[in-house]
Amino acid sequence: MRIALTGSKGQLGRALLEVLKEDEVLPLARPECDITQLESLKACLEKFKPEVIIHAAAFTDVDGCELDPEKAYAVNALGTRNVAVAALESGAVMVYVSTNEVFDGTASEPYWEFDRPNPVGVYGRSKLAGEQFVREILSRFFIVRTAWLYYHGGNNFITKIIRAADERGSLRVVTDEVSNPTYALDLAVAISKLIRTNFYGTYHFTNSGYCSRYDFAKLILELSGRGNVPVEPITSKEWVRVAKPPLFTPLRNFAGAQIGITLRPWEEALKAFFQREPGLMRSDGG
Ligand SMILES: NC(=O)c1ccc[n+]([C@@H]2O[C@H](COP(=O)([O-])OP(=O)(O)OC[C@H]3O[C@@H](n4cnc5c(N)ncnc54)[C@H](OP(=O)(O)O)[C@@H]3O)[C@@H](O)[C@H]2O)c1
Secondary structure, three states: OEEEEEOOOOHHHHHHHHHOOOOEEEEEOOOOOOOOOHHHHHHHHOOOOOOEEEEOOOOOOHHHHHHOHHHHHHHHHHHHHHHHHHHHHHOOEEEEEEEHHHOOOOOOOOEOOOOOOOOOOHHHHHHHHHHHHHHHHOOOEEEEEEOOEEOOOOOOHHHHHHHHHHHHOOEEEEOOOEEOOEEHHHHHHHHHHHOOOOOOEEEEOOOEOOEEHHHHHHHHHHHOOOOOOOEEEEOHHHOOOOOOOOOEOOEOOOHHHHOOOOOOEHHHHHHHHHHOOHHHOOOOOO
16 A cells, blocks of 8 residues: 655654555655645655555644644644645545544543544644544545554653653652553554555544553553652642643544454553563662
């Protein structure tokens, strides 16, 4: 399959490059292919004639989006419109990767694909605006929402927890922010299966099960040999940050499961991640 891939240097982009080895993949990245510049994007795609465009590029810094809403909308909303226009003009199916943060986090059960989005922050609102462009411009698309992504070499929750543990020796982590930690490799495998179907529409792909940031941090420390590092449970009210992310946003994979696409439990995925990361392990941590 001929696949163009935006965000090819990001966490999911690199995981997709690893998974789509049998396909003909055109990696797109800045500075040559800036999604905010339609002409640059079209020039990048001109000769390739993709059958599928996977759009994994985004402005993913949630606090940064809150501080710079114009950049958030330029990249996440208008940039996605540009990718959708490019997909329309090249006749390609588009995959748009979206987020758990399109929901407001006030539910008591995980969100499924039929729940109504109601984002509370700039990041979630700008990503939802991207979804709307995709729905308005294209008839053949997949919108894949995911959550709490991590991959090797990424700047993610795992690397932040390990860095903080090694620098400070103890941690404070929130117990009331809850979602699904997701290994980008597993998400990439699920996307690779999805694009070989014609079941267009919206999907929730995360590793199965969910947990709080606190539980996630505890398992990261245990699996990386730092189980003796003390972790104080706190609430998000006690954790000062620019953005106020929605609190309870686990996603339920209903639509994918109907066509046989499921992801393994988050704890198993995290173990698999650490098996490939001997450099992150500490042996004296209990
Ligand atoms: N990370 C998460 O926890 C999470 C959770 C839910 C959903 N998602 C979604 O999943 C997707 C992949 O996330 P990720 O974690 O792989 O993100 P990431 O590691 O931050 O990578 C995003 C990539 O997008 C590129 N990019 C940003 N602005 C661009 C522009 N104007 N033109 C071209 N490329 C641009 C970045 O390139 P530069 O290196 O040049 O900046 C970067 O390589 C995104 O759509 C994100 O919204 C992520």
